[in-house]
Amino acid sequence: MVRNYIRKTDKRSYTEADLINAVEKVRTKEWTYEKASSETNIPIGTLASRISRNSNHHVGRPTALTKTEEKNLVDLIITLQDYGELSTCDDVLKYATEFVDIMNLKSRLKNGVPTRDWYYGFLRRWKDRLKIMNSTKLEKVRADVTLSTVDGWFAKLHSVLLKLDLFNKPQQLFNCDESGFRDDPGKKKVVVSRDTKYANKIHTGSGKENTTVLLTISATGICLPPYVIYKSKCLYDTWCPRNVIRGAVFNRTESGWINEDTFFDYLENMFIPQTKHIPRPLLLIFDGHTSHLSLKTARLAIENDIHLLCLPAHATHLLQPLDVYTLKYVKAQWRSLLWDYSKKN
Structure with missing residues (x-):
């Protein structure tokens, strides 16, 4: 059970900064104890106690973290x-x-x-810098994304571009998005006999195997090598062809989807090396999913002058550039390849 300390005396009307300032003025003889107390409402005894121990540090038990x-x-x-x-x-x-x-x-x-x-x-x-608020609830259904959500996103994007001075610098703007590629070729319209009840197509694979590909593209249209995530407990060398797509990075997770560790690895071993020749700062726009962010990821981005900007939840079908067109086209080509492969094998 959370313990909440209940103060037994009136809450003090001065801050720690007021106390430190008053102590300094008394030490330099700019104020007397009486004037310091009348100006700040700090008891003379508190001032004297702080000065006598020659400290400006807060009284009480030290916190676990400094x-x-x-x-x-x-x-x-x-x-x-x-x-x-x-x-x-x-x-x-x-x-x-x-x-x-x-x-x-x-x-x-x-x-x-x-x-x-x-x-x-x-x-x-840290109540002077942080507070608890109820977050604004977003609609769970993508079709219910409001105009204010879209307008708010573009207003935020404009402010970020203005703050980072990235207008007319498309080579410093990047968008990344991941998508799952299954071994299921999907459905196609086929011509069969009139008495056919089910148009079953036999194809190789279970249709359940999923491989995630994280694509990154700049506003100039330059596509970085893909970051590939297999669904496996181990990563085998035979799965990682080095000469097919130069610069591609391979990883694995048990689910086959991206998580905090793989996104950190993507940033450290793919995105940063591939963009090291580009002037800073960089803006990387991506889906605002909690599986992407962690403390070490944020620190790595800050250290490399990369500003991360999350897209609004449930709005990627409207606002995610890679999702709106690029990945849709790539997946159509992928399914076409699977159909061709299935016919030949």
């Missing part, structure tokens, strides 16, 4: 919001756990992980 360490998490939450990804309580705890693990700080926390007690304390300590 102020500088917590500031990294605050900056991450705000950065992700700029990307279009809002952080829930579970998301913040996930980022904090990952940070603690990366920085080897588990010994500071009970059971080695941040708890909900820590989460609520964290929000109280």
